[in-house]
Amino acid sequence: MGYVLVKGGSEAIKNAGKLVDSLRSAPPVEVPQIRGRLRLSVDQVMGEGGLYAPELAALAIRQSDGDLVAASFLIRAYRSTLPRIGYSEISDTGDMFVLRRISSAFKEIPGGQILGPSIDYTEHLLDFGGMGVMGDTDADADQEFGAEKSDIPKFKKVSDLLRDNGLLEDAFADDETSDDARDEPYDITRESIKFPAPRSARLQTLARGETGAMLALAYSSLRGYGSVHPTIAELRVGHVSLCIKHPYTGNDVSVGDVQVTECEGILSGVGATEITVNNRFSLGYGLVFGQNEKKAISMSILDGTMRVSEPKTPAEDQEFVLYHIDGIDAMGFVEHLKLPHYVTFQSSLDRIRAVRSEGAGEVSDD
């Protein structure tokens, strides 16, 4: 039996939309408010949507009533309508304008530990003082910080220090799926992923993965369903330039800045694991759009777990991880269950009735 076309419900659909509108009871939220006040949500949507566009992410969050996966879906759908102008020049997080960089591996790091914008170190208790209208930020409150102007430094990567001391595996050392055979990095938006996936495809897929799904899988490794429990060599948040070749001069020029979070996890440490045959550490790597530290850390863990040649746990299985962390794919598949399955279910019903009537020695009940 083929699919049967049915019509109907257009009035109900229209009214269902109106009913959603009627539940939006408070005054409308302006897009700049969402961008400024829900910045971590905006960052999450940009990352999972795979498009760095803060204004549009804020708009998507408003349209989806705050459902971040649905907002990411809107962004992913919008991006599919845009032309791809080209690829950027290769950015390096070593050139980052740093807002935050911390290390859990070393107390003293060159340039120091910079906490930056973070509430990690304050109490996590509901603040009833903030009920009602939140206060305005005072743009001229700089003196509150005791801030003094000084030159903006660049920070040496902690991983470079480890490498300088011969404590890190050389790049590409024993990763048989590495990209050195490929001139161009894989692009999962152009070519479906195949397994075993090259490293560039793994990193790209992780970078647009859903935060919650990645957190869960990374956590499963920490709890023992996997062997990676990293020590964070460095976590940094900051701005990196988007550079292209100028169409007339052919030189590298910067278009603007993109905020990213980066995590380098040493795949060894507490309760831990893997010291390579050369008595060296290896690193797990995470890089995501915006400030999204739990995703960057989760990514570095999953980058580590997926290197195992014979996976024994979900977090170690490339196919399992990479096929299940995409929020848009997952949401689409799960939510499609709400759509009419009248015909497919009817055939299940027919089958179960047939089996039952055979058992009862009867024919059919209709």
Place this chain on the structure above:
Amino acid sequence: MNRDKRFELIARANSERICEIAERILADTATAVEVIKKPVGGMIMMRFRDTAEKCVFNLGEVMVTEAEVRIDSELGYAMIMGRDPETALAGAILDAAVESGHTLAPEIVDLLRSEEVRIKEELQKTWAKVATTKVDFEVMA
């Protein structure tokens, strides 16, 4: 100020200031601005080198708007981050205006230089605030 620097400053400058001066160029009847590429939104796939394995990969796309115009025989090009057709077109007009020696060229260059100072000061201000969050460890005796 060379063309590369001009491109970078137009991309980061205050869009109202860019648009204001572009409108004056458009209002000038002696100058014919021909639009070569209408301002369209598009994406640049941003590439990074991972610092663990030195592997180049595609992180994700960045929304940009680009435009291209011609004034006299000189082309002008601009790319702006985000979805902003007006500023992209205005930026391309400014780029072409400077290149073709428009009477407003000195004013455009002055504007970009003042924006350069403003952008640098803002960064320094941000950094100064960030620098106050540097940790001074005290070793317990």
